[in-house]
Amino acid sequence: MSSVEKVSGKKVDKDVKVFTISTCAWCKKVKELLKSMDVEFRYVDIDLLEGEEKKEVKEELKTYNPKRSCPTIVIDQGEDVIIGFKKEDIKEALEDEGEGTDVEIREG
Secondary structure: OOOEEEEOOOEOOOOEEEEEOOOOHHHHHHHHHHHHOOEOEEEEEHHHOOHHHHHHHHHHHHHHOOOOOOOEEEEOOOOEEEEOOOHHHHHHHHHOOOOOOOOEEEOO
């Protein structure tokens, strides 16, 4: 899909997808933080989508964040979900080597 952009990084041990709005300052901060951490991630700017594709992405976002606010960071298909720009939570989630079994949702 052309709607999902991939940013390469050396840290590839976790699957990271970020739901964003192209004009959102906090979304841009999340992307910059992930780049600075050298984390490989995918992102989708929801506001740039149209029609059925936009509807499908919004429904996917809703499964992780019922309020559908951005940025929403989804790690390992929802094992960890961080809503908003929470620098320390993001760093902890992506630098933690422990294996958690509980789904954790962090809201601000």
